[in-house]
Amino acid sequence: MVGQDTPRYRAVNWILRVLLLLAALSCLLPILNTVAISFSSKRYVNDVMFWPKGFSLSAYKKILEDEQFFRSFWVSVKKVVVGTSINMCLTLLMAYPLSKSERIFPARGHYMRVIIVCMLFSGGTIPWYIVIKELGLLNSFWALVLPGAVNISNTIIMMNFFKGLPPALAESAAVDGASPLQTLVHIYIPLSTPSIATLSLFSIVGHWNDYFNGMILINDPQKIPLQTYIQSLVADISTKINSMTAEEIQAFSEISSLNFNAAKIVVAMIPVMVIYPILQKYFVTGLVMGAVKE
């Protein structure tokens, strides 16, 4: 293009580079700080910036002895696997009939209205809690996965994707004698693996990151997921730290184990960090998919 090689243009490019680098650093440094704390010796926890001070693996060794951590980690893994499977099965089962036109599936409008009402309005936390209590789900693993079994926005994204597939596919399958379920399993699902992958990854991250259900629906510490466990630790520490003077914090961090907590936070981040590169490849497509209009 014209005028791209002037000194002024290049100078602005350098300013942009610096500003964007600062933005990237702003995202990286707080995380790095906690990672550095987790690898530091207890004594120097308060002096750590972005590099461990008095390098030590003691915090991670301590995690290996923390039974609660492992139990919660396992609960989280179960929650992710079971929860995501339920989410995806229901998403696909619901999205398929909803993607049909009213001409083919006249009752579609009624179902859509129910779904839209559920999406727009909620009874609030307290009635939701009372219902779950009355269903006898409190303190059970199922309380972590069943209340969120239907993910409405995922269902709508999937529905819009199915709508984009040529209707002739389903018609010719029907001529060959396939039932709608067979058409879904043998034709629609193989054609939409990228979208299914995207939605599954989002569902995995969502289940991994959820602490709220574990916090209010589960009382038994044996059954809480990892994020709920870490939430209780962080809440405990931050209430204390927020009401302390600098000297008190110094003294407190010598007896407590800020590096131990930091290590737990780091380990809880690892699964998301592992999925993240795969996720990144897909989520732009996912967002574009969500914008597909009727």
Added chain:
Amino acid sequence: MKNRKDQRYYHLMLIPGMIFLFLFSILPMFGIVIAFEDFKPAKGVFGSEWVGLQWFEYMFKLPDTGQIFCNTLIIAVAKILLNLIVPLIFAIMLSEVPGKHFRKFVQTVTYMPHFLSWVILAGILTNFLSLEGVVNSIVELFGGDPVQFLASNEWFRKILVISDTWKGFGYSSIVYLAAIMNIDQQLYEAAAIDGAGRFKRIIHVTLPGMLPIIMLMLTLSLGSVLSANFDQVFNLYSPVVYKTGDIIDTWVYRSGLLGYQYSLATAVGLLKSVVSTILIVVSYKLADKFAGYRIF
């Protein structure tokens, strides 16, 4: 095209999901009757005494109510504005900077906080912002007095708004980047031939090209003016900052689930739900009318 047997399949495929929606979304909607009762768990929803609008009257007399609605509104509106402006500027900067690999690097790093939970980020920010944390070390380096950011009523809202923007600006910029990519390159070339510099091109080509998506995002965020993000506030606040940081959702959680004032908390939550739903419906209608955007 209508096929009897297929209809049965369609209904059967929808039923499992509908059962879950009925249990966990529709039943709680009926549960809002407890906002009009003096609900006692022992007596149940059907056995509790009917009190009409008593809780709503009580709510408006309660000094907390004005405070939490006010806090929620201030925090939510500030977040909506910054969550619009910062990703927008970021996307424009990103699209102007040369170097594919550099762009990719910046994107990878800035999208990351979006995928971490507020539990994790609260742990990280507590370390980062504590009296002995990195930020205060820098403040002291420049001769300032250290601040207890998360325990200061002067700072708490600012921290909420800044950290919310910080978590989401990278990820939110995706939509704007996509809009910039869709702008016709010929417009830029024509502008360049007319002698427009980079800044002029941004003002006269990029921004007008992004206007529809900007309006759409602004309209759709209307529904969240009463939702200041429970997860974030809950994980960062403490009793010292209730005055400036307590929002409707956290108050409902504390008074309802921790304080067992089920009816009062449901009434407050109901008021919020109703207002939010109206705003969302209005915003969807506006989005449909002005941007031709339809979700369903």
